[in-house]
Amino acid sequence: MKFDHFYQLAIERKGSKAAVRERLPHVANARELTEFGDDRYLAALTKCVFRAGFVWRIIENKWPGFEQAFSGFVPAYWQQVPPERLETLARDERIVRNMQKIATVPRNAFMIMEAAETHGSFGSFLAQWPSSDQAGLLLWLKKNGSRLGGASAQYFLRMVGYDGFVLSADVVTALQNHNLMDATPGTQKGLKQAQQVFNQWHQETKLPYAHLSKILSLTLDAR
Secondary structure, three states: OOHHHHHHHHHHHHOOHHHHHOOOOOOOOHHHHHHOOHHHHHHHHHHHHHHOOOOHHHHHHHHHHHHHHOOOOOHHHHOOOOHHHHHHHOOOOOOOOOHHHHOHHHHHHHHHHHHHHHHOOHHHHHHOOOHHHHHHHHHHHHHHOOOOOOOHHHHHHHHHOOOOOOOOHHHHHHHHHOOOOOOOOOOHHHHHHHHHHHHHHHHHHOOOHHHHHHHHHHOOOOO
């Protein structure tokens, strides 16, 4: 199915092209991804991990406390943090005291440092991974990181400006309603089905993957 069908539907639902355009996310270029610090990538990963299954607003409101408690999220420190520091964080009222999620920080810091060693920085690693294989990147993050399965990694990539799709409930529903996905979202098969569809639409429209994904969500109930 041509993407113009969904674009026109999004315009009808939101009232105008301008209303659709103002909802489109920022897409970072390679330079922006590269210049984004490794500490900021670890912070973004941590925020997405803590938001999963939780009220996002609460995490946002407490985030300055997270930054203080985690001392700015420097990966070189957190990849080898002493266990007693994690135990102290589990009692720190500045953050959400979930030990399982706190324990993801060292693992994800290690992942960032490993990628930085071979590419110069984690941002450079992201910048060289093509959006046409975002499914592969998501599987890599799930394998090498902690609690980065499901939608957490997708929202992380959207947060830092990587040009990729997010399989939100609205996007999945739109794909399923038009028989473009029949596998479970988040599984390898589901990700590959979504990737194939978005690759086709990107070739057809030349629009960024993030914009295709957002426009598709606007055909339903996304704000």
